[in-house]
Amino acid sequence: MAENEHSIFITGAGSGMGRLAARTFAGQGYQVAAVDVNEKGLLETAENHQNIRTFNADVTSYEAVAEAVEETESKLGPIKKVYNAAAIMPLGKVVDQDIEIFHKVMDINYNGVVNVSKAVMPKLLERNEGELINFASMAGWVPILYMAAYNASKFAVVAFTEVLYHEHRDSNVKVVCVCPPPVRTPLLDQARDTVWPKVFDQGEHIEAQDVLDAIDQALVDDELFAFPGKGSRMGVRMRRWFPNVIWNAVHKAEGF
Ligand SMILES: NC(=O)c1ccc[n+]([C@@H]2O[C@H](COP(=O)([O-])OP(=O)(O)OC[C@H]3O[C@@H](n4cnc5c(N)ncnc54)[C@H](O)[C@@H]3O)[C@@H](O)[C@H]2O)c1
Numbered sequence: 001m002a003e004n005e006h007s008i009f010i011t012g013a014g015s016g017m018g019r020l021a022a023r024t025f026a027g028q029g030y031q032v033a034a035v036d037v038n039e040k041g042l043l044e045t046a047e048n049h050q051n052i053r054t055f056n057a058d059v060t061s062y063e064a065v066a067e068a069v070e071e072t073e074s075k076l077g078p079i080k081k082v083y084n085a086a087a088i089m090p091l092g093k094v095v096d097q098d099i100e101i102f103h104k105v106m107d108i109n110y111n112g113v114v115n116v117s118k119a120v121m122p123k124l125l126e127r128n129e130g131e132l133i134n135f136a137s138m139a140g141w142v143p144i145l146y147m148a149a150y151n152a153s154k155f156a157v158v159a160f161t162e163v164l165y166h167e168h169r170d171s172n173v174k175v176v177c178v179c180p181p182p183v184r185t186p187l188l189d190q191a192r193d194t195v196w197p198k199v200f201d202q203g204e205h206i207e208a209q210d211v212l213d214a215i216d217q218a219l220v221d222d223e224l225f226a227f228p229g230k231g232s233r234m235g236v237r238m239r240r241w242f243p244n245v246i247w248n249a250v251h252k253a254e255g256f
Pocket residue numbers: 011012013014015016017018035036037038041057058059060084085086087088108112135136137138179180181182183184185186187188
């Protein structure tokens with residue numbers, strides 16, 4: 001099948017990495033289903049790209065996701081790749097964040113990934129081809145102050161994706177969990193608008209393209225986890241073997 005007979009399904013496509021992925025695949029001739037709740041962002045993503053079709057759908061609704069998946073397959077062609085990139089990142093101390101925020105972060109960042117994975121995996125498995133990319137984060141491995149809600153949602157994505165990978169490791173369907181450090185996208189503005197962890201100023205910040213490149217490399221290498229950036233793999237090892245070294249640095253940076 002030629003590229004333009006396959007489709008790519010991307011959530012969070014109205015901004016940041018989802019937008020870059022949508023435009024990249026559209027440029028390669030694929031039909032792209034760009035899913036987001038940000039209608040304006042979606043229109044900007046699709047501007048000048050005739051083969052990007054926008055879906056104003058909320059990933060927290062399994063019905064909305066399943067409908068978008070069905071429409072993509074019937075109108076744009078069988079889905080070849082899925083990028084689960086929708087997320088939010090409001091930060092704050094546990095006692096300061098409203099309970100609704102905890103529920104919303106889990107619903108979008110984790111349940112959204114589950115909804116899309118559940119809607120699309122049976123189709124990929126039936127054809128025995130395709131790639132599912134779930135966006136976790138370094139925050140899925142390294143907990144820090146102010147990030148309880150986001151950390152928990154990303155730890156959940158890591159665990160979910162690891163199990164899914166192993167359940168189908170003998171198939172031709174590839175499952176990747178990408179775990180970037182901070183990336184220069186509008187998502188970081190949500191931290192600026194709430195609480196900006198001081199350790200964010202100490203680590204590396206990478207570009208959206210670095211993340212897409214790391215995903216491609218993980219697919220080539222048949223790796224479950226993609227760790228974009230120079231320090232992220234080491235960060236995960238530090239967390240595993242010397243968690244207090246990280247915690248001491250975090251406390252020192254924040255001053256409490
Ligand atoms: N930017 C970073 O520093 C960073 C680091 C590590 C991991 N990540 C992860 O990478 C992924 C992409 O992040 P980004 O930086 O491109 O973020 P972004 O904020 O630029 O884009 C996220 C998009 O998700 C959309 N979205 C939010 N709620 C939604 C919902 N309910 N349904 C559908 N769409 C919804 C937003 O409208 C937005 O367009 C996310 O999973 C994020 O957690 C980001």
